[in-house]
Amino acid sequence: MAGARRHTLRDIAAALNLSVNTVSRALSGKDGIGEKTRARVRAEAERVGYVPNSVARSLVLGSAMTFGLVITNPSNPFYAQLISSIELRARTHGYSLLLMVTDESEENETRAVESLLRSSVGGSIVVPVQASADPWRRLSTVGVPTVLLNRDLPDLGYRFVGTDNELGGYRATEHAISRGARSIVVLEEDLPITTIADRIAGFRRAMAEAGLSVPRGSIMRVPTRRHEQAALPWQPQQAYQVARRMLRRARLPDAVVVGNDYFALGLYRALEVRGLKVPDDMMVIGYGDHPYSAFLSPPLTTVRLPAEEVGNIAVDLLLEEIAGGRSARPLKQLIAPTLVERESTDRTTSGRTSSAAKNDSGMTSR
Structure with missing residues (x-):
């Protein structure tokens, strides 16, 4: 026919x-x-x-041995690790990567789609801006297999893999509660994306299960620098300013859960300026387990993200899509993060140098 x-x-x-x-x-x-x-x-x-001629020709001949990888912010350590793991996994299967950055911009996202169509990619792995699903619907229209990464667009029905950020926010909050915190503040970036909303939902779930209230002001937003230039890393200075406002309150929280470890840097400095100590006066829990987190004073309890596992699964899912097959894998996959416990929440070791501070290999995780 x-x-x-x-x-x-x-x-x-x-x-x-x-x-x-x-x-x-x-x-x-x-x-x-x-x-x-x-x-x-x-x-x-x-x-x-x-379908542009070059795309149609590559799809017919099976010669498009390139993946498109579209992310929002390469300075984010999580995405830096993802890029590395995706590139290595793709290379083992004979594919190269075409990397594009959207800077959280709808306009840049549309341009990225145009570039993917012109470049004859065999498939794409995408962290969407989440403003609209329309740009990525075009790839489906012309038959370019696509896997969504870390942020979903449910209306498209694409395969998706990402970190379970709701569980990450829950575990961070639950840990603070288990260490005696009854009032907890969250410092989160002021950006309307599901990863942030999910972490806050996890915070609220943990508080509700413990029978603790979440009064107004418990969730504080750090003005995002991404509205200016998303390629820049998070700025501790912005978290520092927000933390200073929080520290003017008559009653300080027992613990603060931050949306990324960069914000912990700003919070640490604000506490130091006020003459307050971590964790004696306030416990701090980070998110991301960035390379410097174990070397802060005190070392930072934080949530470690499964970047390598997420990247490997994304490539495997895309290869299955390209082959036209379906595996037993679910359409949507969320990979659990890990809580890494260090001294910023351990009041039993505060005021003295512990073995964990000397050798981070002694840290525990769950």
């Missing part, structure tokens, strides 16, 4: 009463095309399922 005729640029041009050159420039993202015209062309291309 013959396959359906593949639509061409000429078909789109005829349907919109435009020149083939205009349609080509609109789809390739070149200058000189108005936004309304560009939107009309893209909408028609999506409607008819237009």
